[in-house]
Amino acid sequence: MARFDGKVVLISGGARGQGAAEARLLVAEGGKVVLGDLRETEGQALAAELGPSSALFLRLDVTEKADWARAVAAAVGTFGALHGLVNNAGIYVPKTLMETDAALFERHMRVNQLGCFLGTKAVVPAMERAGGGAIVNISSVAGLRGSPGAIACSATNVRCAA
Template identity: 50%
Template sequence: MGRVQGRVAIVTGGARGMGACHARVLAGEGARVVLTDVDGAGAEVAAGIGKGAVFVRHDVRSADDWARVVATAEETFGAVDILVNNAGTAVHEPIERMSEERFRGEWEVNTLGVFLGMKAVAGAMARGGRGSIVNICSISSLVGEAGAVGYTASKFAAYGMTRVAAKEFGPKGIRVNSVHPGPIDTAMLHDAPGSEEAVLMMKRMSPLGRIGAPEEVSAVVLFLASDEARFVTGAGYVVDGGLLA
């Protein structure tokens, strides 16, 4: 039996990077997956997983889109048991150069998107009598990252909402936890300005001397999604190779 056998998972931002990896890992352990993204490349990721996965084009900033995603999960697979709020965006500007528009834009994906997702799945999870929500935050939810004011603010907020939701949803049988990756080998990390230098510096600062692989974050997501974590809620798991230590 797989560790999430028969569960139905929604994974946002599944077209590439860590989201695609979380979807594959959950499917590999028996979950059926609704993989969503604004990027249509998610359809290929779902096709690669096979008949246990469907792709829905989905903007996490839209409540209407969220309603379609939940309806697709219930109509196609009969339930919603797991939500991985993974979609995210990172803008690199110091406070004095950051425009109000870009600040709002980043907040809409990383904070509003997480709020709308938790709100959208709560009813379906409560109907099923169980649920696990995993909000992908960041080490930038725990310490300030210079040059990333919108990212840091939006990820601190997502961490705070995780704890509120854990308290509100616990009585419904829904657990809510956060995962805080450090530098992970995806486009988001490498596309950042000055990333080569930053990666070298983080490798030097990290006790493990390297950046992480998406699979190393998926392993924690899988644990939190599964019944192995049945007494874990309102918790934040740092997956950073010891960088914050």
């Protein structure tokens, strides 16, 4: 039996890169994935690659509570349950301290921290109905040490713990 046989996992930032790798691994291990991302073309292509019985793509802005509610409803409506969340979405726009304005800093805060919080809060009721599950919050070493040109990323990459 595969490790994730029949388990349904929502992956934010799932259209490419690390999120896509996570999706491919989960499906290879028998799971089903809901790919949430702003990159619609890439997300739809990955969902098609993984197959309609294993993957669903939907546009997800992690900073919007309504988008999270829609993603959870889609996961349950399509696959019958939700067992996990990978809070993978994050941004990094390199700028020095003096180049970083409040709007850029706030954008990092909204995506890298608020998005994680909203996602965690949104999935818990569905996961409880499914009998439990797991939430994985992806972060960066930028949250552990500063780097030149990474003030906003470093300050916002300590993710919430559920």
